[in-house]
Amino acid sequence: MLTVTAPDEVPEVSAGDDLADLLVPLVELADGDIVVVTSKVVSKAEGRLVEGDREEWITAETVRLVARRGPTRIVRNRLGLTMAAAGVDASNVARGAVVLLPVDPDASAARLRTAIAERTGRNVGVVVTDTAGRAWREGQTDIAVGAAGIVVLESFAGRVDEHGNELAVTAPATADEIASAAELAQGKLSGRPFAVVRGRADLVLPPGDDGPGAQALVRPEGADLFGYGAREAVIRAASLIAEDAPPFGAPATAEELTEALHRIGIDVVLVHDHELTCTADRPDAAGIVAMAHGWVVEVGEPGADLRLRPLTP
Template structure:
C-alpha cells in the first residue's frame, strides 16, 4: 500500500464566484482516475459567498438561530455547537482566520453538494473520475489539538464497514468502522499546512474508495450521528442543567429510553433507595424529601414520572412510578 499526497503551491486568493476546479487544474494538478481531491472549506465558503461582515459572536448568534442548531457546551469564551448540518464544532465552525479583517467565514451551506459540484467540474476539465472531500478543522473529545475532518464528500466511500469480518487470529470484528474520509482529510492537511496557502491536495493510492462517476455516494453527512445517537450530546455541566430543567425539547438529545435496570441502578446511586420493575414501569419507594431527585434522574434516562407520589403507611415512605417517555 502506498499513499501519495500532493498539495500544489501558488493558489490565488479565492473570491466569490471562483471556479475552484478550474483553479486547481490551473495549478498543474495531475489528476488521474481514482484520485481523491481535498479542498478546504475556507475556499469553498469564499467561492460560495459564505462570508459575513462583523465578528464571530454576531455570526454565532445567527447560526444558533438556524433550525437544528444548539449549544452543546460552554467553557468561558469557548462555545461548542451542533450546527444545522449536525456537525459539532467550536463556534459552529465559524472561522476568523485566512479572511479579510472584519469578516468571518461560515461553513458552506451544503458541503456535500459543494463536493458534488467540484467533482463534476473536475471531470469536465480534466477528464478524471475522482472523489472529492471538503475539509475543515475540528477538535476531538479527550484529545488535545485538532485535526482535519471531511465535512463534505462526493464520489467516495466515506466509511469502511468491517463488522462481521475476521481478523488474522479468527476474531470477529463487531463495530469497526474506519471513517476513511476523515483519515484522508487528516492526511491532506499534513501536506497543505495551516499557513502555507495550499487549499487543495490530491491523494493517490486509495482508488478503491472512489466511486463511479454516476455515483456520488452517501456524502460526509453519513458520518454524522443522529441526534440522541451520541453518548455525549451535552457537555457535563450542560447535561446536569438540562436534566434539571427537563424541557421536552431536550429529550431527543438524551437518546432512547434506557433499560429499566439502568434506571433502577441510577435511582439507587442517587437516592440510596431500592427501585424495582413492575410491568412496563419502574417503581421507587423512598423518603418524600428524595422525590425531587427522581425527575432529573428519570429525564436523563429517557423516563418520566407516571403519576404523583403515593404515601405508604405512615407517610414516611412514598411510592413513585416511572415509565418510558414517548419517542
C-alpha cells in the same frame, strides 16, 4: 503507495470563482485520485464570507449548545456537526468579517467532482474539510464535512483478523482519514487549500455515483454518548424540560433505570417494561435520573409512590 500533493500558487479565492478552474492547471489528475479542498475556500467561492459580529454568527449557526468553557462554545450546528464556534472562522479574513461553513458541503463536493470530470475526463473523489477538536485529546485535526464519489466509512464488521477474531465494530472513517492526511501537506498557513491524495483508488466510486456524502458520518441527535458536556448534562437533566431530552438518546430499559436509581439510594418497588414505581422520598433526584435516561416522573398524591414512564414507550 499513498502520496499527497498540495500545489502552490493558488490565488486568493473570491465569491463566484470556479474552483475546478483554479485547481486543474496546477495538477495532473488521474482516475482514482481524491481531491481535497478546505471548506474555507469553498465557502469563499460560494459567497459565505460575511460581515458582522463573530459571536452573533455563531449563535445564528447554532442548533444547540453542547458545552461552554469560558468564552468557548462547543455547539451542534445546522449541519449536525459538533464543533467549536459552530465552524464560524475569523482567521485569514479581513477584520470584521467571518467565513461560514458551506450551506451544503456534500453538494459542494459533488459540484466540484462534476466540474473536474467535465474539464479533465477524470473520475475522482472529492472531500471538503474543516478543522475540529477531539473530546479526549489536545489539538485539532481536519475532518470531512463534505464528500462526493468516495467511500466515507468502511465496515469491517464480520471480518476475521489473522488470529481468527471476528471484528464487531471496527469502521474506519476513511473520509476523515483522507482529510487528515491531506492537511499534513496543505498546512494551515501555507496558502495551499487543495490537495490530491493518490493511492486509494479503491475508495473512489464509479462516475455518476456520489455516495452518501460526509453527512453519513454525522451521528443523529441522541445517538452518541455525549450529547451534552458534563456540566451541561447536569443542568439539562435538572431542568426537567422535555425539549431538552433528545440529546440524552432513546429511553433506557426499565432494568437500566432501576439500577441507576438504586445507585443513588432510591428503592424501586415495581418494574414493568414501560413503567416503574419508586419511593417518593427523593422526588427531585428521581426526576433528574429519569430525565437523563429518557423517562419522566408522574407525581400523584402527596406521599404516594412515584410512577416513571419512558418518553417514547
